[in-house]
Amino acid sequence: MHLKDSATMKRDYSLDIRHLTRVEGHANISITVKDGKLLDARWAIVETPRFFEVMVKGMSAERVPFLTSRICGICSISHALASIRALERAMKIEPPVVAEKTRLLAMHGETLQSHALHLFFLVAPDFTGTASVLPLITSHPDLIKAGLRIKELGNEISTVSAGRCTHPVSLVVGGLSKAPDKQQLLQLRTMIQESKPALDTACSFFRTLKIPEFKRETEFISLSNGSSYPSIGGSIISTDGVKQDENEYLLMTNEYSRDFSTSKFTRLSRESSVAGALARFNNNYDRLHPKAKEVAASFDLQAVCHNPFMNNIAQLIECIHILEDAGEMIDSLLDMELREIRTPYSPKAGSATGAVEAPRGILYHHMETSDEGKVVRADCIIPTTQNNANIGYDLGAIAEQALQEGKNDKEIEKLCEMVVRSYDPCISCSVH
């Protein structure tokens, strides 16, 4: 895009969106530009707080994951497992191998479901110029069938491994309350194989889209475990070279509040940072399945990528990785006796952090227990909270760039909405 003359650049511009659509939860966007100069760009979350960190106080550790899973309807498995991991580490409980593998499979299912929901229901309409996914059912039937197939597979994986996809039932402190059924695992194996063409359809569609050109350098933070693509636990690393132990999550988040938002903010080496699929990709590219790397290359996506719109593509690449990896996980579960599923434990006083890679980025639960096994203190830091500051800075930068390129008000508004959606914000979750 060529730059317009200075008269165009010195424009006034203001944007005020109340309750942005096609995102989970309630949030507003406001941008003010005067004489071509950005005065304010704000991403304000106005969701009602639920106070989960106080609610869990005095509750038995065993019950807590069933409560915290209700922080989020989309990533309930991540919340349950972050709490379970924090509580197991606090009370020195080692879950059996079968439980660990089954939990990883449940995480895969959830991420697949969440990414499919985001890519096909929330993002695709931005590129097809429709208000929602509904017109695409008739205009793009193959794409929608493919999207539904991937989403269904994600939910099926979660249901087989966790008893239910939203608000899991069999993920418990110490392991699992029930082992996955081998017959169902076998069926899943087939379903995964049969779903691969759907992902090819999705990739072909996304390859035809023109991803907006925009770049603002920032810091990407994710988990890393040195052996596989991150999911449950590990060190916390950043693209600016910071590395911390899981229990030192406070050093990686430096959480703070602003009076215009009920969701908080975090920062590390810069004024803002990013968590999510693109952050995982940027930090853990080497750990991706070769097939996922191939697809990344076909989108020209290389680590470290600073274009937030490419988070959508990073999610798609993770879907490829998950299909391959979940198949291998199921094979290894099928080879095992699924008998030892739960480690007995006695309540203990302690405190620890459980960090997991939820679909939208690192989710931290920190739990402190009493001798009687009651939770006495809890702290939850949500992926979207870790993206709030970065979303605000991106909004300002993208509005400035678009003004310089001479885009009209409607085009700027659409770009602003799209950049927010590309982060896949989970707003009520971030307020909890």
Place this chain on the structure above:
Amino acid sequence: MKHRGFTFEKLKIASFDFTCCEGCQLQLANRESTLIDFLELLDIKNFRELSSEQFDDYDIALIEGSISRQDEVERLQAIRRQAKTLVAFGSCACFGGVNSLKNKFSLKELVAEVYPGMKVETMPVKKISDVVKVDLSIPGCPVNKEEVERIMVNLATGSLVTLPKHPVCFECKAQLNTCLFELGEICLGPITRGGCNAVCTTGKTPCLGCRGPSEEINMPAFVELVKARELSLDDLQEKIAFYNAFEGFSNHEA
């Protein structure tokens, strides 16, 4: 429209979320294999999470979540003025849900702990029927999509909408599960409304009563059962309080 020999109008529907996790709304997009048929039943007028197009000429309003701030009260009242059928959708809407656990703490304590030094508006959690008249309740945490589909078909065809009267226990037994009481665990299955296919107890975790009391429950007898098995009354209390779904029944254990 005509569907399998029936002629009916599509349901002019809207979906709104209040204080909640949005997991019940998400169920509307689940059961993918029947989703396209399900959507055929609906004329979606207002669903912020799904569509940028928003219209106010809806007949049915699905209300997800509980009420915990004044602006929610006003938003809900405006929806009530428009909707012919207002549906409390999910346990938060029907009973206050897990959000109600906040009500045992003072508002001051809640805000001071989570937002130290900041002014944040909040009020004790209310269920939807505390604020406006509710025409239909669909409980569950989350709601059971199969049941939602059935209810929507009944609404579209003008048939009677009912919820199962039997307890979860009935559905659990039908699946030949070992009773959790036999494994030494208090389970609210005997007093909770069925219709969930006993999904939790089949996964060997106790029912926490997300669908509320079944018809004609005998709470004193249930408490006696817990006592006779020498199980913890504190545990019982924690379970009964989980979804705030047994209001008016919870003082019997003493």
